[in-house]
Amino acid sequence: MSHKITLTQFLIEQQRGLPDASGTFTLLLNNIVTACKKISHLVNRGELIGVLGSAESENIQGEIQKKLDIITNDIMVNELNWTGHLAGMASEEIDDPIKIPDQYPKGKYLLLFDPLDGSSNIDVNLAVGTIFSILRCREGIHPDVQDFLQKGAEQVCAGFVLYGPSTMMVLTTGHGVNAFTLDQDIGEFILTHCNMQIPETTSEFAINMSNQRFWEAPVQRYIEDCVRGNDGVSDKNYNMRWIASLVADVYRILTRGGVFLYPLDTRNPSKPAKLRLMYEANPMGFIIEQAGGLCSTGRERILNIKPDSIHQRVPVILGSKQEVERIMQYHQQG
Ligand code: AHG
Ligand code: MN
Ligand code: MN
Numbered sequence: 001m002s003h004k005i006t007l008t009q010f011l012i013e014q015q016r017g018l019p020d021a022s023g024t025f026t027l028l029l030n031n032i033v034t035a036c037k038k039i040s041h042l043v044n045r046g047e048l049i050g051v052l053g054s055a056e057s058e059n060i061q062g063e064i065q066k067k068l069d070i071i072t073n074d075i076m077v078n079e080l081n082w083t084g085h086l087a088g089m090a091s092e093e094i095d096d097p098i099k100i101p102d103q104y105p106k107g108k109y110l111l112l113f114d115p116l117d118g119s120s121n122i123d124v125n126l127a128v129g130t131i132f133s134i135l136r137c138r139e140g141i142h143p144d145v146q147d148f149l150q151k152g153a154e155q156v157c158a159g160f161v162l163y164g165p166s167t168m169m170v171l172t173t174g175h176g177v178n179a180f181t182l183d184q185d186i187g188e189f190i191l192t193h194c195n196m197q198i199p200e201t202t203s204e205f206a207i208n209m210s211n212q213r214f215w216e217a218p219v220q221r222y223i224e225d226c227v228r229g230n231d232g233v234s235d236k237n238y239n240m241r242w243i244a245s246l247v248a249d250v251y252r253i254l255t256r257g258g259v260f261l262y263p264l265d266t267r268n269p270s271k272p273a274k275l276r277l278m279y280e281a282n283p284m285g286f287i288i289e290q291a292g293g294l295c296s297t298g299r300e301r302i303l304n305i306k307p308d309s310i311h312q313r314v315p316v317i318l319g320s321k322q323e324v325e326r327i328m329q330y331h332q333q334g
């Protein structure tokens with residue numbers, strides 16, 4: 001019988017080679033894995049345990065929260081606040097940074113997360129996920145908002161768990177991208193996809209077309225050229241996919257290439273984009289770049305943005321290298 005590599009073995013072997021690895025990071029990852037296994041179980045049980053549907057609250061993003069937005073946020077907080085590995089946390093669902101309770105020691109990492117991505121899909125039984133990003137923090141301090149406002153390029157690790165037909169964890173620590181499938185029988189994530197690479201070219205785009213009239217001119221022109229295919233200026237015809245769960249759209253792009261756009265929206269100047277820099281764009285940007293793709297606002301690399309608030313929103317264009325470069329050229333032309 002062939003030996004299957006668990007996520008724990010993978011992490012221990014990867015960290016063993018690093019000069020200043022203390023084991024803390026591996027332990028932190030294991031706690032994240034436990035939280036995500038719990039979330040996977042709840043998402044899978046669904047209506048059997050009454051967790052579907054909306055709550056009566058709104059988050060700081062102005063979104064009506066689903067019951068599972070709140071439950072999954074609480075799972076992440078409660079699985080991770082006691083570990084001693086974190087100095088603080090920040091979540092899409094919580095207005096201010098989450099403090100580590102006084103009775104627990106503080107560690108050297110910050111964890112930022114979107115506990116349930118694609119939550120509008122939960123009631124219709126489509127794929128959802130959890131996205132996370134790990135940053136370093138000065139040890140022993142009570143971090144304030146400023147300590148979280150680091151560029152995406154500073155991330156130590158980024159990952160997401162996709163609760164789809166299989167539950168999968170996709171992970172990067174800056175040495176490529178690997179994906180692990182949850183073996184429900186033994187409760188372990190098993191390495192199934194080594195060193196994922198995004199094809200450089202693609203003829204598949206993902207965008208929410210209902211917002212078309214609010215896009216900027218370069219995105220209007222790019223999508224028009226895709227839709228016209230080889231009846232227009234393009235030398236190929238395009239296919240379109242939109243799952244409305246970033247985790248699922250990104251996983252598809254990691255697997256077979258493609259480009260994803262949630263562009264600037266001219267409708268409301270106070271909400272110029274939808275996706276959140278620190279919980280969505282940065283972790284996905286790190287993963288996509290590590291798999292050979294690009295992640296941009298159209299004008300600049302996402303990972304170079306110096307955040308000005310933890311809930312900042314940014315336009316996101318990510319995926320196959322050559323296609324993102326092409327979209328950036330449309331932006332340069334204005
Ligand atoms: P969340 O469920 O965490 O609020 O994120 C939803 C995001 C993202 O997953 C997806 O790509 C996008 O919103 C879908 O937006 P539309 O509903 O506008 O298509
Ligand atoms: Mn949300
Ligand atoms: Mn999300």
Ligand code: MN
Nearest residue numbers: 114115116117
């Ligand atoms: Mn969410």
